[in-house]
Amino acid sequence: MFPTARHGYDACIDADTVAKMLRRWVDRLPELVTDTVDKDGLPVPFDRSRIFAYAFRHTYAQRHAGADTELHTLRDLMDHKSADTTMGYFKVSMQKRREAVETMRKHVVDRSGNAASTPSATAYEVRSVAVPFGNCTEPSNVKAGGGRCPIRFQCSGCAFYRPDPSFLPAVEDHIRALKAEREMARALGTAEFVVRNFSDQIDSFQNVVTSIRLQLEAMPEDDRRHLEEASAALRKVRAAAPAPVVLPVPSVPAQSTADE
Ligand code: SF4
Structure with missing residues (x-):
């Protein structure tokens, strides 16, 4: 060298x-x-x-x-x-992982960005599974380890979606990818409902990001640093785990009436 x-x-x-x-x-x-x-x-x-x-x-x-x-x-x-x-x-000690989950469970939100903290660290780990853009609480998908999403990972429109701050980079990456795909759809002259579906997904994921970012900004500096360390530890845990298989997302009109 x-x-x-x-x-x-x-x-x-x-x-x-x-x-x-x-x-x-x-x-x-x-x-x-x-x-x-x-x-x-x-x-x-x-x-x-x-x-x-x-x-x-x-x-x-x-x-x-x-x-x-x-x-x-x-x-x-x-x-x-x-x-x-x-x-x-990528290995994180069990102790560090437990502490990270205990911290993170209090900062879970739903698909609309509303607080949806998990009652315990055990519930966070057992009743949800990490999928690419957040945790999923859909029972059959949890049982299958995250690889059996019934609606092809359109999480931001799903009542079972439970993101938290540790997923922020993944969600932001996904928003960038959706925007690029929307531009491609426009360039290809696809039907309006295809473009609308991308736009609806971008807007709903953006709601999640905005809500989590506001939550972070409102925290005292020490708490925020602690949460960021917990986020990094959980991302390491997930990076070392086998990734769920993500099937291509079909372009279907988003259902804006599906709110809880
Ligand atoms: S869309 Fe996301 S949150 Fe809903 S069932 Fe599928 S993986 Fe789970």
């Missing part, structure tokens, strides 16, 4: 040399502290022995996993032979 400075060599600096250079640099840093403070309110020093070259690779992968990079994309970036190796970066 790092070419040698000497002329006449078509080689890279070897790993041992990089490790020694890094150690020298770290040892010379005047001050290295953590975010934690001791009983006197002074920052706790960072353990310098925890800084070594391989840790950068680990952190790089961990950050990608926490930022929703898709499993196979990260596998390519890390040059892993098997996705099982990459999967290790």
